[in-house]
Amino acid sequence: MSSKVDGIRSVSFGVADPHKTAKFFSEIWGLGVAGQSGDDIYLRGTGSYSHIVSLHQRPATEMIELSLSSPDRAGVDESHRAVTGAGCEATQPGSVDQVGGGYGFTFVDPDGRRVRIVAEDVRHRDTAEQLDKPVRIGHVVLISPDFKAIGKFYCDVLGFEVRNQTPRNVFIRCNSDHHNIAFFGGDGSTLDHVAFLMPEVNSVVRGVTRMNANGYHMGWGVSQHGDGEDVYAYFCGPDGLCIEYTTKVDPGWGGNKGEIEHWDVAEIATDQLNANRKKIPFRASA
Ligand SMILES: [Fe+2]
Structure with missing residues (x-):
């Protein structure tokens, strides 16, 4: 496995009102506030990463940065x-001049995404799992104009390995998770969704109940991805962001670099989700 990167630490979003979006993530979604500086707000899971989401003021929703540890x-x-x-x-x-600090740099990948790689950042010690709270980011799914080429880039350059590949997407990882990133083919370089790892199935169900009670209706789920045995629920959250609660994906899902069966169910089942979500572009210049 890669000695260069060992996980997804965080995602950074630009949103119109970071305080309003942070209120959603902290009071409904289940994250904690890790730090704040003006309109820059950092939110943590129960895991050790300093933060797993950061929010910054921008005129329109965008993905500013993907951060790898x-x-x-x-x-x-x-x-x-x-x-x-x-x-x-x-x-x-x-x-690194951010909450969590550390030693790192950013680069722009061949699809135009800004990616940060950081080490020696501050880690939390209070990492006991809590039933209603996400632990960390489970995976991100990114749209790429050339999913095969960008998957190969992350493998060749940063040491990821292909876990599974289908005619329309590639799942890659840099640690023992089934996958950390999936690239799906599509127009431009956009975010498809961010999945937040929950401690157990009951956590996902309770999350769904909490979201429904606050007017966020599930777009897809509660279900399992084919043979993956992960239990998931997708929502269109504030600012058009597609976010998912998931339990851990079985690392053995899909066999050894084989195709994942039943994936096409996504096209049928996600109509409601797709009707409400926005295309979230990356802005590498931000
Ligand atoms: Fe997902």
Whole structure:
């Protein structure tokens, strides 16, 4: 497995009113406030990462950054050499001026996403799981104009491995999870959804109840992904963001780099979700 990166730490969103969106994430979705500086708000799960979502004021909803953790400073430096060697625009590694701090840099991937790689950031010690709260990000699904090429980039340059590939998507990982990122083919470089890992099935069900009680209706679920044995529920949240509660995906799902059966059910079942969600673009220049 990769020595350059070892997980998805966080996602950064630009939204019209970060305080309003943070209120949703903290009071309904189940995250905690990790820090705040003006209109920049950082939210944590119950896991050790300093934060798993950050919100920043922007005129329209956008994904500003995907943040990957690296095991150590050497991993950051190695990642920097790899992405610059592959021709990507990147900042110099150094101190990270964000909640959580650490040592890292950002680069722009071939699809135009800004990605941060960080090590030595502050980690929480109070990491006991709580029934109603997400632990961390389980996975992100990103739309790419060339999912095969971008999957290959993350494998060749950052050390991810392909877990499964179908004619329309590729699932890759940098740790023992089934996948950390999935790239789906589509127009442009946008966010499909972010999945938040819940401790158990009952956590997902309770999350659904909480969301419904607050006027957010489930777009897809509660169900399981084919043979994955993960229990999930998708919602169109505030700002058109598609967010998911999920239990852990069985690392053995889909066999060894084989195709995942039953995936086409998604096209039928997600009509309601797709009617309400927005295309969330990446803004690498932000
Ligand atoms: Fe998902």
